Amino acid sequence: MTMTKSTLESLLKKHHNEAYLWSCQCCHRQEDDAKDVLQLVYLKVLEGKATFKEQSSFKTWLFSVIRFTAIDHFKKQQKHVSLDGIVIVEETKDDAEENNYRAILMQLPERQQQILTLAFYHQMTLAEIAEVKNLHIGTVRTHYERGKEALRKRLKK
Amino acid sequence: MKDENNDIKEFFENLRTEDDRNLKVPTFETIAPKKSRPVRFMAMVASVAAVLAVVLFLTKQESNEKVTAQNELVLTIILTTEEDEEFLLDDRSSLSEWQASSDILLKEFDE
Numbered sequence: 001m002t003m004t005k006s007t008l009e010s011l012l013k014k015h016h017n018e019a020y021l022w023s024c025q026c027c028h029r030q031e032d033d034a035k036d037v038l039q040l041v042y043l044k045v046l047e048g049k050a051t052f053k054e055q056s057s058f059k060t061w062l063f064s065v066i067r068f069t070a071i072d073h074f075k076k077q078q079k080h081v082s083l084d085g086i087v088i089v090e091e092t093k094d095d096a097e098e099n100n101y102r103a104i105l106m107q108l109p110e111r112q113q114q115i116l117t118l119a120f121y122h123q124m125t126l127a128e129i130a131e132v133k134n135l136h137i138g139t140v141r142t143h144y145e146r147g148k149e150a151l152r153k154r155l156k157k
Numbered sequence: 158m159k160d161e162n163n164d165i166k167e168f169f170e171n172l173r174t175e176d177d178r179n180l181k182v183p184t185f186e187t188i189a190p191k192k193s194r195p196v197r198f199m200a201m202v203a204s205v206a207a208v209l210a211v212v213l214f215l216t217k218q219e220s221n222e223k224v225t226a227q228n229e230l231v232l233t234i235i236l237t238t239e240e241d242e243e244f245l246l247d248d249r250s251s252l253s254e255w256q257a258s259s260d261i262l263l264k265e266f267d268e
Contacts (some may be wrong), residue, residue: 009189016185024180031180035188043190101172120162120169148165155168 003052008045011058013070020120022063025117026070029102033077037070044069056131063132104154110146116142 003011012019019037027033044050050065052058089126105113111133118124118132126144130137160166 013185013191016188017182019187020182021180022178035183038188039190040189046190101168101175104168105172116165116169120165121173148162151165151168155164 005046008052012042014043015059015062018059019062019066022122023066023070025114026067027073033070033073037066037073040073041066041069057094057128059122059127060131063118063122063124064134067132096122103150107154108147108150111143112150115143116147116151119144 013125019041020034023034023038027037039084045052045062052061056062071139083152088150105117108116114133115129119126124132126137126140129135129144130140133140
């Protein structure tokens with residue numbers, strides 16, 4: 001059964017804050033891109049181009065749509081750096097000091113960053129993360145453990 | 158029981174606080190697309206507009222034809238009312254009666 005437009009709109013509204021933060025995280029914290037991506041996502045959802053089949057929670061499905069849309073967005077802009085690869089972000093000394101936690105997280109490989117973010121920032125289960133990232137749950141668990149280990153190492157420094 | 162991930166959780170809580178401070182989340186309304194009218198409604202509007210355009214075109218053409226007809230009528234009136242006009246060619250004179258003004262020179266004086 002497909003949802004009505006008003007139901008979809010109220011669900012989008014409910015998850016708007018989380019969705020925006022996830023969009024920012026998928027767009028390497030470039031807020032303009034994050035807004036563009038989210039706008040495209042809402043358009044896809046409300047025009048029925050992306051259909052929620054209720055096989056998972058709405059949030060999981062929405063996060064997955066945001067991730068794919070962000071990948072497409074960067075591909076189109078030809079400034080895409082694989083979301084699953086290592087991203088080298090140039091930061092000034094001031095930025096690094098100001099955004100200390102973010103800077104530490106940025107030192108991890110992108111896949112680990114995203115898995116830890118989804119788990120601890122957005123409170124998702126490993127099964128949900130597997131769905132958002134379109135990965136096998138075993139792979140997610142591996143990156144989750146490695147990510148935690150890598151983060152702890154950096155926190156101890 | 159102590160949660161073994163407490164350090165990681167604390168790290169992400171701090172990250173969240175940092176984001177709350179630095180990131181300004183735009184309102185849903187500014188991001189959500191403006192409500193678009195349904196396609197069926199737009200098609201209906203377009204067809205009504207097309208019909209109106211055709212009707213207007215036909216009406217305009219009909220009024221143009223009326224104007225032309227009026228002009229023709231005026232022309233007819235002009236042609237039929239000017240009776241006092243002088244004709245340059247007098248049909249009362251015939252070719253056999255006509256004399257050239259120099260005919261007098263041909264006349265012999267003794268006649």
